[in-house]
Amino acid sequence: MSVSAFNHRWASVILEALARHGVRHVCIAPGSRSTPLTLAAAAHAHFICHTHFDERGLGHLALGLAKGAGERVAVIVTSGTAVANLYPAVIEAGLSGERLIMLTADRPLESIDCGANQAISQPGIFSSHVTDALNLPTPTSTIAARWLVSAIDDLIARQTHGAVHINCPFAEPLYGESDEEDAAWSDALGDWWQNSKPWLQQSVHFQPPLLHDWESGCQRRGVVIAGCLSVHEGKQVAQWAATLGWPLLSDVQSHSGQPLACADLWLANPKAQSSLQRAELVVQFGSRLTSKRLLQWLSSCQVTEYWLIEDRAGRLDPAHHRGRRIVSPIGPWLSQHPALARPPWAESLASLSSMAKSCVEQRLATQFGEAQVASRIVELLPPHGQLFLGNSLVVRMVDAFAQLPVEYPVFANRGASGIDGLLATAAGVERACCRPTLVLLGDLSALYDLNSLALLRQSSAPMVILLVNNQGGQIFSLLPTPLATRQRFYCMPQQVDFRHAAAAFGLQYASPESWYALLHDVTQRWKLGGVTLIELKVAPTAGGEALTQLLQQVSEL
Template structure:
């Protein structure tokens, strides 16, 4: 009987078991050792298969798919360094909760630690960043129900972040399917006609109502909104407004940031004096962006600080006393209704208006700061935004007021610049809506070959690259001026026009605001994939932020 045929049967059962947990997307990199897994995934009609030649980008493609689909997403890679290239995406998933199921093909045990080609120690390679299941070499001495139960147990016990299933396969890996081992495959019987897991765990995660909520909601409260879904952001904004509590919304909160430009006005003495009166702070989600918001979070000492987030573990770097509530924000809000009350912190509204006026006056010149401030004017209707890391996300957080409930995605767990284009591609494949991707030049260069994933976008797509010639985030930091450009900013002096041409994307480089608006309006109407490059002054964006923070402190 053929080893290659049994490898296929083993992989078929494994892949089918994964689909019973909601897995509908499989991201596949080329490889020989992973052939049984790839062929089984391709033959499973429940799966949509995505491919990419770069495993690092593949991991981030899966990450983006999982963000938008809110379902587990699978990854298949071959053995060796292909596995290690998934590390950044797995780290991000552990921090932000996307469920990735990583199938790492491996050499059988006798080919490990003996000098065999493309064989590395893969068991536990992701350490604490992923729960792991190390499968044995496929053999018909192990019943199919054991394999199915092992998968069910892993996915039931690890409900946050990534898991690794290490799959050793012996050669031969290819060959005609001779029909052997069908009885082994079919042994689970009616399971093949069902849609549920073989082994179902009873996990009752009930959000408990805080028994003293009715007294706490009478007090002076502040709402801090971090990373949430669009639906949750809109719900939190309405809840805070009903209570009359000021809401400090992060760029990823999707709350509409009713007190816009908080990163500018939070250091104003009047703001700190007003916020010091808060008796309760309720924070939804983590991953806060603004420096001034993080500083206030660290220094604030209300009677109680409640942090509501579906992610387990510690999520408050300031280590406040209070309550850590593991619950989805929307579910928690339903258990804790708001009581209509008059707003108690009206001074903050005036500070926000003043800050917005100062931003408007300071961003009349075409450039990075104006783009961040007027970003809402460029967003496609019924679309979505993916915003990169480093300087650009800080400028948007400080200068813009994004629409309430407008979907915003980013990789703000580890906040790296690796894989951002790949993640954006995954988001749009899961949610095929018009999308604007806003990145810096270094971030785009870092993931340049992911432009291959954007050629056949399922909806109008614009990658807007802010080319300020280097990592200008370091202009905000006290880096030594003599070494700043060479060792920190690292300007590359490149044009992205050849990259767009190489990957078949339409290209434009508008030189003023009117041209930028007009071109993007055409993009949303005509469809297709576009790379739009804005060549801006290197340091003006960072300098504008520094100047406005200082100006607002003294206002």
């Protein structure tokens, strides 16, 4: 029996098993040890294969595909440090919930800890950041194919959120002609090859818990918090809160329309804090909140009860409230707990929100820069498109200054909130959704993931990367550290002209110097198509200063 041929047959069973669980996208990095998996994926008619030479970017590409498609996405890499480069994407998926399947090729056991090339200890490498792991044996016909498929089915059936790790050792030789000597091994699976169902079919029937005291609960003065929600959930939550007459404090990723816009500003106002002190119940849907002021209010609020509803398990409440942690899909839970129409009890918040929005518009009307762009981001959005937000100062300013349309798709990496892999994640989102995509991120984020500009050359819809070049990590300009120390060790100013990066990767480029020039450039890109990197060269500290000054102004209204 040919070792290389059986390796391929073994890998083909693995990939076929994953296809039965809805995997369509497979992200592949080059490598020799992973050849059986790569060839099996390439030969499978069901898969859309994506490639990238950088495993860190590849992991984030998969993360973006999983975000956009709402499906499991598989990743194939070779052994050694290639595996370790997946770590940031695994961590982010574990916190934000995207379902990734990491297929890591490995040396057989006899090659580990003996000085063999590119051989590291891979089982357990992702620790608690994966939800589950399966360390496969080196392929052998003495292990029945039904064991392999049932082991994979069992692992995937338990994957409700986050990444799983399947470590796949392969012995050499890895290359050779296929043969039929070992066909009986896989043929033993019978008509499984002709249907589309998993070998081991497991089902979990989940019914959202009915709160029997809801009728009395909805009579209280409540506050609704909308965290990271799906497009449909955001609209449902907004309608539910409006019917109840409860104020809705919503995150930039809530898709709720943010009816009380600029909450990150007006929550610092003593009048808002006084009004919200009357609240008796907080009901939060989704987690991962961006606003610092909202998190501070949640930490200090004194309410009778706090409920957090999300379909993922875990506390997800950094303030550790006494209350109820309800693990349930949000849509069905809302249906089981209909809103009882009541008049608003905190009407002053709407007035504060309106005044805060007016302050933002007046303060930033003539000041071209990242703060103005964040406040007017809606004017740049492509019709029937989507928005991807970077981290650090950019996402905070959009959350504080903008009011995004209800149900307009917004994506971000707000699990670990790192700046790694943002361009690659945006590329994955675009590929999954095939919609015009606006990406807004900072210069250090772009530099950190510059390799992933290579992924954007394959964009199927118009794409604009709006890159704010404020000379370094200016979110750190808000820190009360000595200026010289802050510049050297935190902001780290750089002198990079991204025109050359765009040219290196074959992207279109523009660098407008006014709001109207920017609006024209972006509008034209939606019409002409392609991928354009638009660099906004702005004053280093202007964005942070605008946020600080508006916080002060709104707090004194």
